[in-house]
């Protein structure tokens with residue numbers, strides 16, 4: 474399959490330090506999430522891929538077009554937030570989106586229809602007729618995100634798209650991103666939120682110290698740090714016995730058969746390592762999540 478995004482030995486130094494160290498990557502489609510701690514180089518990579526910054530070494534291609542030599546062609550295929558720095562504060566949210574849609578070639582009626590759809594999906598319908606100058610920071614951010622989705626580009630770059638959004642707006646944006654991907658748009662997003670990567674991404678890579686330290690599906694990354702463990706927990710969810718890895722059914726059966734009578738009231742839980750565990754193991758730093766995932770539970 475032809476790569477939509479291809480990195481080959483891509484390097485970048487900033488402020489005397491190596492920020493991106495000879496990165497190689499092929500992305501063929503779907504939603505790709507780049508995870509990494511603060512300062513890992515995520516924004517730098519997105520800036521290079523969206524032609525806002527030049528690499529120092531190596532190359533990057535979008536749909537076969539080199540981001541340095543064919544920057545104009547690359548720009549025709551990509552969407553990115555912040556690209557409409559021209560959002561006019563004096564115009565209303567609706568007027569801005571209609572204007573951008575018209576600039577992108579939509580007819581008047583289609584532009585209005587698209588603006589209204591986006592205003593509704595970003596919960597801006599009620600404030601659509603107020604000037605952007607009166608919007609809060611979160612509302613401006615949502616207008617900017619809506620602007621990046623006026624057309625569905627072949628490749629959409631989203632740099633920490635949900636930072637600063639409330640949970641409802643965040644959920645709406647997740648839906649909007651998934652909808653674009655379902656239409657065939659390749660989404661390259663950065664995030665520090667592990668649950669965001671887990672909810673959305675077909676593939677996740679962890680960037681640290683300028684290098685990709687892990688790359689694959691969420692399940693693959695989790696499998697790098699171990700398998701499910703069976704534990705017995707009490708009513709309060711406290712682990713009272715650790716039975717061992719679920720891969721050894723015989724050993725588990727023997728342990729269950731040997732349980733003391735009073736332990737029969739405990740619950741058997743299968744504890745799967747989470748993406749948090751994988752992130753911690755791979756980067757040495759705890760990841761951030763907005764919500765924690767549940768382990769599967771059955772009664773003992």
Ligand SMILES: Nc1ncnc2c1ncn2[C@@H]1O[C@H](COP(=O)(O)OP(=O)(O)OP(=O)(O)O)[C@@H](O)[C@H]1O
Pocket residue numbers: 487488492509510511512513514515516517518665
């Ligand atoms: N213009 C610049 N001059 C010097 N150093 C820079 C510049 N821009 C970024 N850096 C440094 O490069 C490194 C990577 O920054 P970058 O913004 O790409 O990281 P990030 O992974 O996006 O971080 P965050 O999650 O905090 O946004 C950081 O150490 C940062 O201080």
